[in-house]
Amino acid sequence: MNQKRNKTLLRIREFFRLLFRKKITVLALAIFLVLVVMVLLAPVIAPYGYDDQDISRAFTSPCREFLFGTDKLGRDIFSRVLYGGRISLSIGIIATLIASAVGILLGAVSGYYGGWFDNVLMRLFDVLMSMPPILLAIAISASLGNGIMNAALAVIVTAIPMKARLARGQVLTIRSQEYMEAAIATNASTAQIIFRHVLPNILPVIIVQITLTVAGSITTVASLSYLGLGVQAPFPEWGAMLSAGRSYLKDYPYVILAPGIALLLTLFSLNVLGDGIRDALDPRLKD
């Protein structure tokens, strides 16, 4: 068993070696970790609350006291960006996880069983996917009304079909592998097959997808908020901050640059990481 652990360790080391082959991936991971830590420690790091208003200090330029300046209501943008990250990241991650869990399971089951279930589901997804995702998200969140939950729901619903498609395709590939047949020949039950063979084997692809989807979800939520459909005041979601600050771009660029760059960095690190993981997991690209 010890040997097994060693082997696992070795595999992990190999994975990281491949992952860090490109300097940019290292950079991305560093950015991401710093962002996550800062966002997690927001209550500690942030010098002000995210909603500490003081009209008298509206639009203070960045200075020692207010690192990124203040907004129209005199709130400290640095603190708001930190707290906003909590919202953006947690929606991104939670929505992605839910969408992935549901999507993958649906896709795996429908790919595995085929038949009418598969047919119905795929037709449904055809319908959902025949609209641009952002339009679907807008339609959903406009129908359900504003708010964090509804925005998250819109993101989830738009992400599920893609996850399911992906999982289904993977399952179909794996299903035709001989080891699946071998498992069936040894009386493996469907659940065993899905959980022991199918899911672990599609995991790498899924992990990559998840990193990239987190980025996508954050973008979607930010876009919704930007259009006034997503997260509502006073929560400082980045897209909402951009939306509220966009009129002041010319006079007070820091009002939108701060959340904009935070958003950009987050998405950049996630995208690069996802890409790096994909490369690292792709056996064809080894060395």
Added chain:
Amino acid sequence: MENLLKVKQLKKYFDTPGGTLHAVDDINFSLAAGETLGVVGESGCGKSTLGRVVLHLLESTSGQIWFEGKDITHVSRSELRELRKKMQIIFQDPYASVDPRMTISAVIDEPLRNNGMKSRSEREEKVAELMELIGLAKRFTDYYPHELDGGRRQRAVIARALATNPRFIVCDEPVSALDVSIQAQVINLIMELQEKLRLTYMFISHDLSVVKYVSTHIMVMYLGQTVEYAETGDLFAHPVHPYTQALLSAVPIPKLGAQKQRILLKGEITSPIDPKPGCRFAPRCPRACEQCHQEIPALREVADGHMVACHMV
């Protein structure tokens, strides 16, 4: 001898975009316990499909299968579970046939777990026992398949097949992917196990010399159909069907001056999709006549236990 497996008028058709594909078309044979049926034929002639249908990995289109005297053509779920403990399969590609994410012990453990062996220690013991049986050193327990060479992987696959103490194993080209030196190791292992465990094999291969080495009986298939069936010695000594003869003559012999009279066939195996009436081999047959293009020849006994499907003999 008791018939362990009997197959009658077995057919398996696939629906494909191009039409109905006759992968297995009216196959009959019976196989006694302890014997090995060698199945040879060109790529795509339905060998693997036949094996899979017998094992219920694919449902037959029509025909009947008996196993241990029982009709198993249609079985319930629970019967199938029991059946699968007794019938196993070894695939050609030892890489594709094991889950790349499982360690060797997990691979061998899988059938034990799936077939209700609950206790962990018991299973570990059994895995160790099986690994010893097939000659895999203990240190490979936690290796992943890709860390092993083909020969060892194939041993693990054999161990997995043996885990439920089956009586019958379909070996679907178990050595074609291996190098000659390794191939010999595995063939020897398969033969030893047969003796030790009184196993019955259906041994699929396109390598005639291997089939000849391991089988007691041989069935030559062409486009889903049996063209000749005989005891091994008999078949090699007196091949009757023109296809068998051509096949035998085409095998290059690793001996100096072994050059025999080659029967070179024209063309290649035709499409099994919606085959034309008549003998399937007729388009390539050097001896084909009018009748061959009209009727499918029936499988007839031409000598004791030697069956041939040809109008011309």
Added chain:
Amino acid sequence: MSEKETLIEVKDLTVHYVLHSGTSEAVNHISLAMKKGETLGLVGETGAGKTTVALSIMGLLPVPPAQVKSGEIIFEGQDILKLSEKEKKKIRGNKISMIFQDPMTALNPIDRVGDQIAEGIMLHQSVSRKEAMQKACDIMEMVGIPAVRYSEYPHQFSGGMKQRIVIAMALVCNPELLIADEPTTALDVTIQAQVLDMINQLKKKLGTSILLITHDFGVVAEMCERVAVIYAGEIVEAGTLEQIFEFTSHPYTQGLFQSLPSLEDSKAKLIPIPGMMPDPADLPEGCKFADRCPVCEERCRKTLPPLAEMEPEHLVRCFRPLKAK
């Protein structure tokens, strides 16, 4: 037949694949010589380095990771390895051409097969497009494929036909050397027989020399005049067909023969070679075969036996060769 003039000579070729995970010593100090019009069989197990030798001759080694550590390949008085890329292109497909193992993947799936044949003609001969097409048609007929199928795509052909097209492509410029890397391994025996037969006929007609890479002694027996057995990147035995088959001297070669089931004498027990080929990234010192050798001694593990000439043309790399003429 030994009087014929030498066509190509590989001298002391060493090729390594340098990877992060280790260096694969794929080919080590291999020397080969081929005469005009002759067929040389290069036999060995998976990973022995056969393809690497072939690619070195073609100048097609994947450059990283492959590195030529030493050696030269003399063809027409020049060292191919030292030629510029441009000069190599002139030789490739023209004087030396190659057939790859898998006909299924060797053809560009989206080009008409005829065009793929004509491509080589237009590259090396100053002919018009039309002439090239005509020539392609001719050669298609020659390998037994009706010229009317010029405009079809690879997926419309069966494996054997594709392999014939690949062969036609290789022969289209009358090369002096044809390297055939396991040309029939992917084919059924009856088709293999057709293809081998065809290669033989073409060879007779065109006088091309053939470097035939295979692991099948049956094919060797049928096609070759001389044989080199390669093990873990080294030649362990080389000689004429007769020398190798009748006077097998290296324990490895003998092991290979003994592990083959035979069609002729049915119940001879198979004697497998125990163990497996060493990892080319981690080769032992001494004789590479020592671990699996039934007659291995102490010194075999320490020092690499030289490739000794047992008799003219019969070379064996073993301290204890089995037998000689």
Added chain:
Amino acid sequence: QTSPASEQNNAGQENVAGSTKDTLVYAMSSDPGTVDPYANMALNLRLSTQVVESLVMYDANGDISPQLAESWEYDEDGKGLTVHLRQNVTFSNGDPLTAEDVVYSCEQAMGNPTYVGALGAFDLASVKAVDDNTVYFPLTGVVGTAHYVLSNVFVVNKNTYEENHAVDIIGTGPFIVERYTAGDAITFKANENYWGGAPAIKHLTMRFITEASVRMTELENGTVDMIDSPTAEDINRVIAGESKGISYQESVRAPKVQFVGINTASVPDIKVRQALLYAIDQEAIFKGAYSSLGELGSGILPGGWWYSSETQGNLPYDPEKAKELLAEAGYNESNPLSVRIAYASNLTERAAAAEIIYNELTSVGVNVTLAGSEQAIVTDQLNNTNDYEMFLTNYGNLFEPGSCLKQKLDSTANVIGGSGYFRYGGTEFGDQIDAKLAEALATADDVERAKIYQQIQDDIADYAISKSFVDQKDYGLMTESLQGVWWQPNPCFKEAAFH
């Protein structure tokens, strides 16, 4: 591709070359989708008033001056209004303007409830033509300021309206619709036969540019000559003279009062309502959200407007008092008051106001939920549910003040729920207000009537249902060379010219 802007660009070049520029490009925030004045009462009037004229108009001082109506007189009993039309006015298609056109227009207005409210002073169904040039408007009561309402009677051509009104309407105005490119722009050309004399601007383009910052950029780049709905920051900068070459125009009247209201049905306790209003700092919102533009809000009607009460007003900002009152009403930390505020979150200023209120109410211990949505959803919520305690909205003051008050406060008026978003319909208070409104309408004496209206405003203030932040004006920014633009309450270009 011929386009309004390229024409404008050409004109711009001409300008450089020294000849006079006669093309004006105006940028507004969104495409109303129609030039029909009777489609709904919003931005469409910015377009339609270029083409279609009302009977009277507001002049630069905010006073009524004749337009299509030349003169008018009230009946003896004050219950009717006779309007004399200007002579020799023709529509741009050559049809003469007749009294029948006015009657026809009133019929169109009847089909639109917004106008039914806006024209509430008139008994629309009974408007009739006395002769070709005279129209008689019966009134619903004694409305001394009814002639102001004539500014909302837009006269369309009875012969062509039916066929063409959405993107190509025929009017008597200074401009003629040339082309309407949905979502992009509408172009007008000068009506050379305009009764008031052909305008100096020969081509008028109104572009729809969503982003305020982009509109401003275009103005600064000179690709647009005038913009509406600028950001408060831009306006302040222009007012302060910090933007070179850009001047501004403000509407003389404050057409809007921005305020927070309380749903009396969800918050029946007057102490709680007072507490909520005490907790809100009107000035902070005026400054923080509205950037101190316009006048600090003084009540339901804009300060200094006809009938506006001087004694009425907002409760002062007194958070301590608010806490006290809340405690008296039985709310404390363990049992906080929960308040849901409905507002249109796509309006940035209102959203900022909501955030300030959130902060202020939270600091007196109220548990606040901001329920911001798009306007359409908020409207639905306020009309059809009781799912809110407070709301942010504005009163439009496009009409005559009596109608304004009636429309806002009458619990039997045609607003859903009976009494608007305050929900006091059916209560004693509601009946009281209704009675006073009726009384005002029946009062012929102007001074008396004004008193009643002021009384109503004081009652409302005492009932503690709203606090206004700002009497808001509309602003337009333009290049300095553009002069003679009116903003009443829509931009009017008939006397505009580049200098």
Added chain:
Amino acid sequence: MARYIGKRVLTMIPVLIGVSLLIFLLLELAPGDAAQSILGDYASEESLNELREEMGLNDPLIVQYGRFMKDLLLKGDLGNSYQTGRPVLETILERYPMTILVAILAVIATALLGVTTGLLSAVKQYSWIDNICTVIGMIGVSSPSFFTGLILIFIFSGKLGWLPASGSYGPQYFILPIITMAFGSCASQMRMTRSAMLEVMRQDYIRTAKAKGQGDKKIVFHHELRNALVPIITVIGQQAGVLLGGAMIVEQIFSIPGVGKLMIDSIGTRDYPMVRGGVLFIALSFSVVNLLVDLAYSTVDPRIRSQLVHQSKKKKGASA
């Protein structure tokens, strides 16, 4: 082939029916009252009810849906906008060409940019060019279009005054929006080109071509790129779909009068007929793009071509 196209067009129908149903359901869920939207804030309950009755809003959903489909199928009528009273179809058709124009330009820009950089970084794998392309592409995908757009306007229109910030009156007007879109999507094109190229480069037939003595350039363009086209086309198709559907936010920011902006505006004002019509139109163009992509495959790849022919043959057999 025609048969295949016919078949594909037929299969679009259920998808479009599904889309219309979905959007009907979604809008039913939505708060906001159509009658209210039309009549405005001060409408009376009676007039609202009257209008609802007139518009059939009081009928069960399924009846409303049936009526909608009937009008659509029999009269090609998508209803009238609540907001402007104009026929929805007319408005959409007016706005559609702009969206198509922008989408096509953006697709071309994306493809040009993405394919070239992808090709470069595949051919020069791990070189500095590869790295720079990757980084820039990654920044592109990571910058939400509303941010990119605002910044571009800020710089190029606001600060430098080089390019117009809004409108669609000439070639220069499209530069910023197209850059915004291409910047955001060229990374996936590049990524796909790169990996498809790397995949193809490892194929045996490339080795065969080299063995013929073929030159590098010819190998890259004739053999490799052509074979990599299928996945590249897939991505182009996906992007074309998305962009055709209206690069909604970009249209919004740059005030381009396309369908995307129309959709955002209509959703904002709860102009349901417009939303329904727009979504249907977008879904339709999505399906058409998918069909075009499949047809493009078949021109590129003879294997797919013969598959298509096969499939439609089978269909013929089945119906006979």
